[in-house]
Amino acid sequence: xxxxxxxxxxxxxxxxxxxxxxxxxxxxxYEGAPDAVLEIDPAFEDALHLVQAGDELIVLTWLxxxxxxxxxxxxxxxxxxPLTGVFRTRSPDRPNPIGVHRVTVTALxxxxxxxxxxxxxxxxxxxxxxxxxxxxxxxx
Amino acid sequence: xxxxxxxxxxxxxxxxxxxxxxxxxxxxxYEGAPDAVLEIDPAFEDALHLVQAGDELIVLTWLxxxxxxxxxxxxxxxxxxPLTGVFRTRSPDRPNPIGVHRVTVTALxxxxxxxxxxxxxxxxxxxxxxxxxxxxxxxx
Numbered sequence: 001x002x003x004x005x006x007x008x009x010x011x012x013x014x015x016x017x018x019x020x021x022x023x024x025x026x027x028x029x030y031e032g033a034p035d036a037v038l039e040i041d042p043a044f045e046d047a048l049h050l051v052q053a054g055d056e057l058i059v060l061t062w063l064x065x066x067x068x069x070x071x072x073x074x075x076x077x078x079x080x081x082p083l084t085g086v087f088r089t090r091s092p093d094r095p096n097p098i099g100v101h102r103v104t105v106t107a108l109x110x111x112x113x114x115x116x117x118x119x120x121x122x123x124x125x126x127x128x129x130x131x132x133x134x135x136x137x138x139x140x
Numbered sequence: 141x142x143x144x145x146x147x148x149x150x151x152x153x154x155x156x157x158x159x160x161x162x163x164x165x166x167x168x169x170y171e172g173a174p175d176a177v178l179e180i181d182p183a184f185e186d187a188l189h190l191v192q193a194g195d196e197l198i199v200l201t202w203l204x205x206x207x208x209x210x211x212x213x214x215x216x217x218x219x220x221x222p223l224t225g226v227f228r229t230r231s232p233d234r235p236n237p238i239g240v241h242r243v244t245v246t247a248l249x250x251x252x253x254x255x256x257x258x259x260x261x262x263x264x265x266x267x268x269x270x271x272x273x274x275x276x277x278x279x280x
Contacts, residue, residue: 047235048227087191087271090274100198
């Protein structure tokens with residue numbers, strides 16, 4: 001199978017958060033994550049055009065502390081749950097450690113600083129993409 | 141801002157679909173996309189452990205035909221909609237062209253062949269990650 005061609009991701013920004021360590025971060029945003037600021041590289045200011053408070057966005061991050069060699073894990077670290085393929089979990093440890101987070105924009109704090117609601121990524125996590133969230137509850 | 145460190149994505153599989161050209165593909169899966177097969181590299185068979193029919197997964201793809209230099213677009217190609225930053229759209233054209241798709245597994249057709257419901261990615265699109273979808277309708 002020709003899946004060998006690599007692609008290069010250049011981060012477009014970074015997460016600023018009170019969460020400093022992975023051990024501080026909840027597994028999912030709805031488990032009590034704080035708000036955060038998406039500091040976008042000014043080179044991409046035009047790509048934020050029309051983003052405004054109230055928008056629901058999908059944030060893709062690069063989970064830079066992840067172990068890319070892990071293929072199976074106990075979900076949420078609970079060893080009473082059987083070992084599961086990482087493709088059926090939300091573990092940060094996976095071959096391409098891209099995080100998917102749904103957030104609500106609460107304020108624009110500058111032309112490239114976007115404050116968002118609960119986000120479980122730690123301070124310094126690279127951001128690789130933003131998208132508008134779809135309205136259908138079944139859509140990502 | 142230190143967003144300059146690049147990261148390398150190695151695809152973990154490829155989409156097999158009756159959709160052959162971008163012009164054939166709907167903008168979103170719920171607009172009439174056909175089912176598809178996720179052909180995962182056998183090197184990652186262990187990472188599929190416990191994936192089964194009925195699972196809802198998030199599929200991340202690399203939109204290999206995208207234009208990475210585009211920062212603004214008319215959503216859905218409709219020029220009556222004002223130019224919008226790509227970070228507030230679902231356009232495939234964006235700095236890091238990663239697609240996010242929510243699908244339901246309909247069958248396992250082999251140890252590393254996963255048939256899924258409606259998927260708007262064209263045949264040959266590289267797959268870079270799979271995750272279990274969260275149950276909350278507000279979660280990605």
